[in-house]
Amino acid sequence: MSGMWTLVLNCGSSSVKFALLNPASGEVRLSGLAERLGAPEASVRLERDGGRTTHALRGGAYAEAFDVLLAELEALGVRSEVSAVGHRVVHGGERFSAPARITSDVLDAIRACVPLAPLHNPANLSGIEAARAAFPGVPHVAVFDTAFHQTMPDVAYRYAVPEAWYTRHGVRRYGFHGTSHAFVAAEAAALLGRPLAELNLVTAHLGNGSSVCAVQGGRSVDTSMGLTPLEGLVMGTRSGDVDPGLHDYLARQSGLTLSEITAALNRESGLLGLSNLASDMRELEAAAAGGHAGARLAVDVFVYRLAKTVAGMAVALGRLDGLIFTGGIGENSATIRAATLRRLAVLGFEVDEEANAGAVRGQSGLITAGGVPALVVNTNEELSIARQTEEVLAQ
Structure with missing residues (x-):
């Protein structure tokens, strides 16, 4: 060495x-x-x-x-x-x-x-x-993880809450998975043969924790996670978006404390809560194929919420040049990718079933047959972190 x-x-x-x-x-x-x-x-x-x-x-x-x-x-x-x-x-x-x-x-x-x-x-x-x-x-x-999203405009990161909550307590949307979103956006630009500065991309980092990001010219302009990593998509054990009134309602109806409710939303919800079976997408896909109703519901809700969020990010970008799937689920689940793209046909996505089925971990590439391109891009947060570490130490 x-x-x-x-x-x-x-x-x-x-x-x-x-x-x-x-x-x-x-x-x-x-x-x-x-x-x-x-x-x-x-x-x-x-x-x-x-x-x-x-x-x-x-x-x-x-x-x-x-x-x-x-x-x-x-x-x-x-x-x-x-x-x-x-x-x-x-x-x-x-x-x-x-x-x-x-x-x-x-x-x-x-x-x-x-x-x-x-x-x-x-x-x-x-x-x-x-x-x-x-x-x-x-x-x-x-x-x-939050650093990449510091470029979001105020219309994307501010909540419609009292001003003092933001100025005194920092209540705003921060976003997460920034290292992964930044890395795969740059990789996708190379695969598409276009400068990153010219592209409007949606990156979907899907795993036990999941988030979507609107990347405009290499900069984050919106993302699905917020103040904490609980907001946004359905995740392994995290609920994603729920009505904020849920806390008060459950506290009154069940006697649970606010901390207990928040803990349940973080650790007992998401895919696990919907399926009442598992938080791992691999197990849920197999169970759903075998007829498990809870597993089928969990997979369907995951896909539905993902597609809705991707479509919403197109508003932030104004023009959509590509969608990137990454993370453990995004890189490995052809089923989730295909189901999501079929729901996004309204935006011009046409899934290439053969290319999608052949895209496995370690193989980045295009998985659409026409229209707006969708790609699988293998994230490498470790390499990105190592390079950023060296940059800091060189300063």
């Missing part, structure tokens, strides 16, 4: 993705994914030298997944060659419009945003704390 090697940690609400890579060349020495954390089926998949191994995580916790990563770095003899650590952080509020080198002040700011991202910022902080303890002699950089 030679050159600069950056370890990237991407701690999500139920997963940890990691990679040891060279930001300049994109070469990956080690990568992995710990998923379904907190569940009995938790596991970590490691990839290196063209091989793949999977380990069950008996405790299913973030700390256990991190221990597996460190053990693998030790086994490879590369732990000492880590020159920087880049961390994905979901919520940076209005303070961060760019990545930042992690200091005690930056950590305090990330903690202050925990109420805005209760499923994510605590996991991000846990990853930062564990990595700083394991790599105390190297710089650590936070790359914020």
Whole structure:
């Protein structure tokens, strides 16, 4: 090994993705994914030298997944060659419009945003704390999901609520998955053979957490998530949009506290709540094909809400030059992509069934036969985070 090697940690609400890579060349020495954390089926998949191994995580916790990563770095003899650590952080509020080198002040700011991202910022902080303890002699950089969306105009980010709520408490729409939305928009422009600055694109990052973004000339002008990652699309365990009056109504009818209701909307709703079966789209598609009514409903609602939101983003753009599917569901589920495009036929999408069925992880490309192009683009948040980390350290 030679050159600069950056370890990237991407701690999500139920997963940890990691990679040891060279930001300049994109070469990956080690990568992995710990998923379904907190569940009995938790596991970590490691990839290196063209091989793949999977380990069950008996405790299913973030700390256990991190221990597996460190053990693998030790086994490879590369732990000492880590020159920087880049961390994905979901919520940076209005303070961060760019990545930042992690200091005690930056950590305090990330903690202050925990109420805005209760499923994510605590996991991000846990990853930062564990990595700083394991790599105390190297710089650590936070790359914020919200930063990309700081270019949204006020008509997109302001809520119709009392002005003081915004000025005193920061109540506004922030947006998330910014690193992924920015990366796949640039990749799509290259695939289409057109300058990103000339394109009006809708990017759909679909996974356990999902969001859609209107990208105009490479800048975010609107997105589906809001103050927290709870707003917007139906997600794995998150409800997405609901009537704000739901809290008061349920508190009166059920006796639940506001915190309990919010927790249920974050952890017991979405695909899981609709299906009463699972939060994983792979399981739901299989169950729906087998006749499970709840699974069928969950899949249908997911697609319907996604198509409505994509159509709404066309208003923000004024002209739609392409739709991009990415993320775990977006890259792997031909069923979800086809169903969504059929609902969006009104906007000029014509799904190419053969191309769509053949688009699997690792293969980006066009999946429409005519009209407005739709593409599958494999996101690479780890490479983007590594490059942004190096840019911060070079300043």
